[in-house]
Amino acid sequence: MNARAPKGTADMLPDEAGAWEHMQRTAQRLFARYGYEPVYTPIFEHTEVFTRGIGEATDIVSKEMYTFQDKGGRSITLRPEGTASVVRATLEHNLGANGQAVKLYYAGPMFRYERPQKGRMRQFWQIGVEAIGMAEPSIDAEVIVMLMRYFEELGIPRSSMRLLINSMGDEACRPAYRDKIAAYIRANSAALCEECNRRAGTNPLRAFDCKNPTCKDVMSSAPLLRDELCDDCAAHYSAVKRLLGDRAIAYAEDPSLVRGLDYYTRTVFEVQVDAGLGSQNAIGGGGRYDRLMEQYGGPPTPGLGFALGFERTLMALQAAGIAILGLPVAEVYVARVDSSLGAAVFALVQELRDAGIATETDHQARSLKSQFKQADRLGARAVVVVGPDELAAGEVTVRDMTTKDESRVPLGELSERLKRLLG
């Protein structure tokens, strides 16, 4: 048998998984403070949820989806991102009834069929939020501020992150601009790559994303949407920027930031770092999607959100030299002098755990010496030594592993003494 995880997937071993749980707890606490509640949607959806929401012409839909037919003949797709599902669920359960504001966050694995490389996996985790039903620019700023706060709270220095923002316009100004770009591409057809020429007919704005140097050059002289925004979009965009400025959030406007999903309108943003991600650089990104609900047959409902990549964030953390530890697995280690004392030790260990102390002990009849080694390796702050001498007196020996102080403690006072020692 092939004892290997499938291509593009990876096992999360304890060190990494501990860090991940810390990242998740941090998100839960922070997002709750901003008014967000958790939501869990299925890991697979009817394929249509993604084709309609994300857009047929996007890379995600046209070549990266894990799509299969289930035994009932339905076309099913493993979710490549979170927003489509959350919006679908919001509509299905009518969470936004009568104009209710909905603030949700989610976390879980996403799936895209791509060639894996550094910072890009076929299964990868995202944490994301969706703020649905709110049109004012203040919610845009709030979402962006919260994203930056999250990274900061984890320990990524502000100076090593770059926040890029742009406006994609709306139905009032984008179509005309789209046509303009399409025309621009056709006019410069000879100088642009095949892919960009094809984009003229499908998604002209994506030509800004092309990394081909000549294309980049040609596109740098293309008309910018920023200069062609309708009054409403322009006002919204400048309000967002002003609010960010008020909060001392440094950002850079990037007119070429268009992002790969069709549902974006108005505000889009991306957080990038320079180290640790290989040729990738985005650790989080998102934007507004004011027409998405209608794509699913719902009422016109504004919304926006972001998603951040767990693996990439962790790589950025590591590159910044920041270590994240999981929960302690042994604050106290109970060592026994002789394995025949097993029953007494068993009872004692359970008592300490019931008292809320992370406690570990030996189940391999190891020597006292190696039990101490184990305690040291696990980072135990104290070792409780159970021996015949102590037990005869109804006591145990407690060794403070930092100070090396040892003292006899009556069994009845043990958990209190240990709690004091652990402080």
Place this chain on the structure above:
RNA sequence: GUGGGUGUAGCUCAGUUGGCUAGAGCGUCGGACUGUGGCUCCGAAGGUCGCGGGUUCGAGCCCCGUCACCCACCCCA
């Protein structure tokens, strides 16, 4: 889908022009006067040298095939 790179102990890697029972560091386990850690010392366990063929008296080292992984392009978290 395209291109490049790599596959030797749990991990990181050495392995000379093909030649005796395949090595190191780290880690693990045991020990260094009888019930005790982090340092040091000693010892041990652990490898189908990715897999399958071929060349050769003999291959981890050469040839062919195959698989896997990594990195990059495209694009994104």
